[in-house]
Amino acid sequence: MGDATVGRRRLGIDLRRLREQQEMTNAQVARESGLSEATLSRIENGKRVVKPSELRVLMDLYKVTDAQQRERFAAMSRHTAEENWWDDYDDVLPSGLGSYVGLEAEADRLRSYHPSVIHALLATEDYARAVTRATLPASGVSQQHIDRLVELKVQRRQVLERRKPLRLWAILDEAALRRPAGGPEMMRAQFRHLVEMADRPNITVQVMPLSRGPHVGLVGPFTLIEFENPDDLDHVYVESPAGNLFLQKKPLVAEFRERFSLMSASALAPEDLEAFVSGIAKDLTE
Structure with a gap:
């Protein structure tokens, strides 16, 4: 994965899967995370970089407790912020x-x-x-x-x-x-x-x-x-x-x-x- 565009889309797909595993709707996540539904949609569609603070909130909501998995998502998030x-x-x-x-x-x-x-x-x-x-x-x-x-x-x-x-x-x-x-x-x-x-x-x-x-x-x-x-x-x-x-x-x-x-x-x-x-x-x- 050498490009931020593909990285954003891959991270968005992973976050959507985590949300669906918790059987949460975008509206529910929006209420509990403080992010708008539109922002969540853009993140999941790979159209917006997810900030580190936002990612931590989402991982907590989706019950991502494994330290290695959390670091992997954090690394993906950092990569997506790089310029092309x-x-x-x-x-x-x-x-x-x-x-x-x-x-x-x-x-x-x-x-x-x-x-x-x-x-x-x-x-x-x-x-x-x-x-x-x-x-x-x-x-x-x-x-x-x-x-x-x-x-x-x-x-x-x-x-x-x-x-x-x-x-x-x-x-x-x-x-x-x-x-x-x-x-x-x-x-x-x-x-x-x-x-x-x-x-x-x-x-x-x-x-x-x-x-x-x-x-x-x-x-x-x-x-x-x-x-x-x-x-x-x-x-x-x-x-x-x-x-x-x-x-x-x-x-x-x-x-x-x-x-x-x-x-x-x-x-x-x-x-x-x-x-x-x-x-x-x-x-x-x-």
Whole structure:
């Protein structure tokens, strides 16, 4: 566990289990601890750091008397207060993205589908800049803001370069490849980069052709975030302009796993990627 985001979520899960073992509701804990129900919910969902004094109160309520167990929880709490490299981008991070980047940084594997754009970890800097600029409101956004967001996207790629690199399996809709960003030459460079990245042993890229018609991915973009440690619950990250969702309940995660499997079976085989994007590149006009 090398990241505070995952640590917060793991500690939250453990505290929820302890509360449930005592058959206590959030309302009961709130009355006896002095914490609000909203605060307890945020702690259990890994969205808030639990302070040492709060943790001691909760452990007392949940009858955690073993000294080693109490110290383990205290150590987890201290770790969750540590800063991460992406905290430097708090001034530009959209709501929910900081949590996502933290999970991405600790994940063993991502399985992702996007109907509109190329996955950020597979994007060139020029493509990322063009997409970032286009998707932000025209008014009130400075060039510095855009530059910082692009810098963040570039920094995120380090998960693909670490000693044990992230395994990434991306399904891209044909529409995402045909939508020009920054002009024909930029797109050709993006296609070359995509093929080069897909040649890595830890990266799989498939294309969902428009000719396949409607499919189970039409619900929108989503990412399965999967961990090697069984104590870290797998997540589904669902993107939305109105706010991003993190799903942890096993039936929901299983549903999206099934969606991804169905899409993978319907999409082009990974070895067809180069020929497919070469065909699109030939259709580009200056």
